[in-house]
Amino acid sequence: MPRAHFHQELERLERELASLGDLAATAVRSATRAVTDHDEVLARSVIAGDDALDHLYLELDQGVIALLALQAPVAADLRLVSVILHSSLHLERVGDQAVNVAKILRVTRDLPANPTIVQQIGEMGDIVVEMVLTAMEALRARSLELCLRLPTMDDPVDRLNRNMHFEVAKLAGDPKALDWGMHMNLASRALERVGDNAVDIAEQVSFLLTGEFREFTDASHPGGVVADVD
Amino acid sequence: MSGSGEGMELTQERVDGLVVGDDHHASRPVVGHRERVERAEPAAVFDIADLSVSYGDFRALRDVSLSIREHEITALIGPSGCGKTTFLRCLNRMNDLIEDARIEGQVRYHGVDLYDPRVDPVEVRRRIGMVFQKPNPFPKSIYDNVAFGPRIAGFDGDLEELVERSLRRAALWDEVKDKLKESGLALSGGQQQRLCIARAIATRPDVILMDEPCSALDPIATQRIEDLMQELIEDYTIIIVTHNMQQAARVSDRTAFFTVEVDEANGQRTGVVVEVAQTHAIFTNPSDERTEAYVTGRFG
Numbered sequence: 164m165p166r167a168h169f170h171q172e173l174e175r176l177e178r179e180l181a182s183l184g185d186l187a188a189t190a191v192r193s194a195t196r197a198v199t200d201h202d203e204v205l206a207r208s209v210i211a212g213d214d215a216l217d218h219l220y221l222e223l224d225q226g227v228i229a230l231l232a233l234q235a236p237v238a239a240d241l242r243l244v245s246v247i248l249h250s251s252l253h254l255e256r257v258g259d260q261a262v263n264v265a266k267i268l269r270v271t272r273d274l275p276a277n278p279t280i281v282q283q284i285g286e287m288g289d290i291v292v293e294m295v296l297t298a299m300e301a302l303r304a305r306s307l308e309l310c311l312r313l314p315t316m317d318d319p320v321d322r323l324n325r326n327m328h329f330e331v332a333k334l335a336g337d338p339k340a341l342d343w344g345m346h347m348n349l350a351s352r353a354l355e356r357v358g359d360n361a362v363d364i365a366e367q368v369s370f371l372l373t374g375e376f377r378e379f380t381d382a383s384h385p386g387g388v389v390a391d392v393d
Numbered sequence: 394m395s396g397s398g399e400g401m402e403l404t405q406e407r408v409d410g411l412v413v414g415d416d417h418h419a420s421r422p423v424v425g426h427r428e429r430v431e432r433a434e435p436a437a438v439f440d441i442a443d444l445s446v447s448y449g450d451f452r453a454l455r456d457v458s459l460s461i462r463e464h465e466i467t468a469l470i471g472p473s474g475c476g477k478t479t480f481l482r483c484l485n486r487m488n489d490l491i492e493d494a495r496i497e498g499q500v501r502y503h504g505v506d507l508y509d510p511r512v513d514p515v516e517v518r519r520r521i522g523m524v525f526q527k528p529n530p531f532p533k534s535i536y537d538n539v540a541f542g543p544r545i546a547g548f549d550g551d552l553e554e555l556v557e558r559s560l561r562r563a564a565l566w567d568e569v570k571d572k573l574k575e576s577g578l579a580l581s582g583g584q585q586q587r588l589c590i591a592r593a594i595a596t597r598p599d600v601i602l603m604d605e606p607c608s609a610l611d612p613i614a615t616q617r618i619e620d621l622m623q624e625l626i627e628d629y630t631i632i633i634v635t636h637n638m639q640q641a642a643r644v645s646d647r648t649a650f651f652t653v654e655v656d657e658a659n660g661q662r663t664g665v666v667v668e669v670a671q672t673h674a675i676f677t678n679p680s681d682e683r684t685e686a687y688v689t690g691r692f693g
């Protein structure tokens with residue numbers, strides 16, 4: 164007999180994950196804009212909004228545990244449950260990184276900003292938000308092609324993050340500017356992690372679609388060696 | 394059915410006594426003391442090729458080809474009417490007992506054509522034992538249930554020792570050792586099923602076929618049978634038909650998924666094998682979308 168109730172519940176959890184993805188992407192977009200535009204109201208809304216994100220994550224977590232306990236999913240259903248469990252945690256962390264970025268505005272608002280760095284933070288924010296949305300669209304559309312776009316999208320983010328260090332070092336002659344710059348380096352690192360979380364979600368979706376887990380990028384093998392895990 | 398007997402010489406030690414007129418009966422290997430050989434892949438006990446089974450005009454099973462590996466538990470799953478039990482009954486020639494059953498294709502047991510006219514079906518059923526859905530002890534004492542097969546086969550060793558060993562192997566000895574003279578029918582359902590397993594073991598088989606052995610049992614009794622299967626697999630090869638997919642997932646090494654194909658012209662329903670693979674693969678990443686649909690409950 165078809166397991167209608169089980170599949171309805173699984174679809175509901177996937178919809179909730181999509182909502183979590185929207186919340187997380189919005190949080191990162193707002194946090195980045197708050198920093199680049201000096202928008203304290205926006206920053207406060209990101210920090211306050213994280214509770215909703217955490218609540219949704221916990222709901223998903225409990226829903227997945229209940230499904231595993233009660234329905235014993237197998238095959239593609241089991242892989243989808245695993246994707247929901249892992250991806251929800253990645254998105255919760257994306258939300259935390261948005262909060263980290265938003266909080267930086269509090270301690271930097273009275274410090275002199277550097278326009279080049281502000282522009283780079285804005286650029287990184289735009290790309291990683293697009294990465295999160297692409298990974299979530301890959302899940303919605305069950306698209307391996309979209310999954311495989313993520314590592315390429317991540318390249319400029321990594322490049323901008325590495326370059327941020329040098330841009331900040333240029334501010335060494337002005338202690339206040341340097342103080343501001345070092346916080347922007349933290350914001351850059353937080354956004355770079357968002358990009359990595361998006362790649363991780365795409366890896367999960369790829370696992371759902373192919374049945375094989377494959378790391379797209381591997382920090383411990385920067386030469387491009389990619390690990391396959393059976 | 395091919396009657397060539399081709400390949401017999403390759404596995405002589407394993408099939409001595411199977412063929413009528415063979416005088417090597419006494420030298421056959423004692424099951425349970427077989428030397429374990431480390432292998433990358435277990436040897437095949439059964440090689441089934443293009444097996445089709447018909448009952449009169451009704452074709453129950455079509456073109457089944459698969460191997461059953463030694464010391465593994467193979468689970469047969471699939472919807473009702475897909476031919477799982479029909480297939481199981483082909484493996485110890487139980488279908489011979491059905492008048493209009495017709496078997497085509499090949500069933501090789503350790504390389505021997507099981508349907509070679511020279512093969513003794515009684516000896517086949519001794520080596521390839523069967524445990525049924527409903528426990529079916531004889532209306533005899535516990536002791537006599539276990540001793541029945543060996544007596545019929547002319548066993549001339551220490552029968553008491555054999556009965557005790559079989560009951561211990563079936564994880565029943567401690568529960569019945571003080572009431573061996575009592576009727577087997579007085580036992581609980583789970584104990585009766587373990588008695589049937591002891592009875593099957595007593596004839597020193599090579600393979601145990603199980604046709605939904607837990608479907609009439611409660612969860613505790615089911616767990617005991619599943620644990621027992623894991624112990625028995627050291628010495629035997631087990632093939633289990635089960636409707637409980639979680640049971641297949643829990644106990645088996647490999648799983649064969651059968652399904653029903655309906656002939657649009659005449660509406661006739663025939664069983665076919667869709668996929669045979671490691672159980673882990675069947676339940677995490679099946680190759681065939683029909684398997685996927687069945688195990689995830691989207692079909693059947």
